[in-house]
Structures are given as structure tokens and as C-alpha cells.
Amino acid sequence: AQKVTQAQTEISVVEKEDVTLDCVYETRDTTYYLFWYKQPPSGELVFLIRRNSFDEQNEISGRYSWNFQKSTSSFNFTITASQVVDSAVYFCALTITGGGNKLTFGTGTQLKVEL
Amino acid sequence: DTEVTQTPKHLVMGMTNKKSLKCEQHMGHRAMYWYKQKAKKPPELMFVYSYEKLSINESVPSRFSPECPNSSLLNLHLHALQPEDSALYLCASSGRGIGNTIYFGEGSWLTVV
Numbered sequence: 605a606q607k608v609t610q611a612q613t614e615i616s617v618v619e620k621e622d623v624t625l626d627c628v629y630e631t632r633d634t635t636y637y638l639f640w641y642k643q644p645p646s647g648e649l650v651f652l653i654r655r656n657s658f659d660e661q662n663e664i665s666g667r668y669s670w671n672f673q674k675s676t677s678s679f680n681f682t683i684t685a686s687q688v689v690d691s692a693v694y695f696c697a698l699t700i701t702g703g704g705n706k707l708t709f710g711t712g713t714q715l716k717v718e719l
Numbered sequence: 720d721t722e723v724t725q726t727p728k729h730l731v732m733g734m735t736n737k738k739s740l741k742c743e744q745h746m747g748h749r750a751m752y753w754y755k756q757k758a759k760k761p762p763e764l765m766f767v768y769s770y771e772k773l774s775i776n777e778s779v780p781s782r783f784s785p786e787c788p789n790s791s792l793l794n795l796h797l798h799a800l801q802p803e804d805s806a807l808y809l810c811a812s813s814g815r816g817i818g819n820t821i822y823f824g825e826g827s828w829l830t831v832v
Contacts (some may be wrong), residue, residue: 649762650823651821666731704775705817705821706775711761
């Protein structure tokens with residue numbers, strides 16, 4: 605069975621601070637896909653990034669960056685120079701081959717960015 | 720803006736009512752999903768449609784009845800719900816293969832009174 609752990613339930617930072625959201629996953633499959641989604645208070649789940657298990661390259665998109673390390677089964681997300689608009693719940697998720705395109709979500713991390 | 724649109728955004732219904740949630744996607748996807756999300760919890764999969772056929776039902780009670788009239792529309796018919804069914808209902812779509820990104824709509828906030 606698959607599992608995604610987001611140990612940080614809630615993080616509070618002051619605007620312009622850097623913040624890293626942790627994600628640790630468990631799966632026996634060698635082919636899998638990892639995702640990050642952002643959920644603001646409005647409710648929509650906004651897709652941020654998708655990574656397959658064969659691509660360990662880190663990625664940067666503006667103020668967002670992701671660090672994928674298979675050796676530690678982690679897929680961490682860093683926001684540089686955080687802004688109030690980054691306040692949301694962030695979910696890490698995993699899907700594997702077989703059994704349909706079903707996402708296994710972590711429990712989410714509530715990020716609060718204050719002025 | 721999301722390309723998965725859901726209506727209504729908010730719905731309040733009594734336990735004897737019949738209502739429907741509607742979802743439309745304009746991305747040419749052939750897989751569509753219903754998720755349920757309770758407060759402070761991650762989304763939970765309810766149903767998956769692939770090429771307009773129901774492919775996954777996660778043991779959802781029959782008071783929830785999905786319908787996929789065509790490849791871009793997905794409905795969720797609600798009847799005789801309980802207060803504990805109050806939640807955010809999220810529609811989503813994706814390409815059909817494993818690992819394809821699932822794109823979500825804004826959700827429908829349902830309150831059962």
C-alpha cells in the first residue's frame with residue numbers, strides 16, 4: 605500500500621521568509637508519480653507540479669522549487685520569499701501504475717504567511 | 720482560471736431533498752472524478768469515469784449516484800443525504816493514462832440540514 609506523510613500540520617511564517625514543506629512517501633512500486641497541490645480557502649485544488657519516479661531533477665518555477673530525493677523517499681517543496689497569497693493548505697500526493705489513476709494524498713500542511 | 724467548472728458553488732439541502740451537482744471540463748480529458756473532502760482532511764476519491772463508463776466506485780453509499788452524460792460532463796445526484804455528508808465535493812478530470820495530472824474544479828460546498 606502507498607502512503608504519503610506530511611508531518612508538518614501547520615507552519616506560520618512572516619512575509620519574505622523562505623519556507624520548506626516536507627513530504628515523505630512510501631511505495632513498493634518502481635514507477636510512480638508525485639504531485640503537489642495548493643488549496644486556498646476558496647476550495648479549489650490547484651496543481652503545482654508533477655514528477656515521475658525516473659526524473660530526480662530538481663525544479664524551480666519562480667519562487668517555488670522542489671527537491672526530489674529517491675534515497676530518502678522525499679519530495680520537498682520550498683517557497684522563497686513567501687507572500688501572503690501563498691497562505692493555503694498544500695497537499696503532496698502519489699499515484700502508482702495499476703489500480704487506476706488514484707491519488708494517495710498526504711494530510712496536508714496549512715501554511716500561514718503573515719505581514 | 721480552472722478549466723473544470725462546477726455548479727452550484729454552494730448548496731444547502733434537506734435530508735429529504737433531491738439535488739444534483741454538475742461538472743464540466745473543456746480539456747478533452749477522457750477520465751473524470753468525484754472527490755469528497757471534509758474539513759481539515761485530504762480529498763477522498765468517490766468515483767472514476769473512464770470514457771464515460773464508471774470504472775471505480777469506492778464503496779460509496781447509493782444515496783450518491785454519479786452520471787456521465789458525455790465526455791465533458793459529470794453529474795452527482797444526491798438523494799436522502801445525512802448531515803454527515805456535508806462536505807466539499809470536488810470534480811476533476813485527467814488524461815486516461817496512469818500518472819496523468821488530475822485537474823480539479825473549484826468544488827461545490829454542500830450542507831445537509
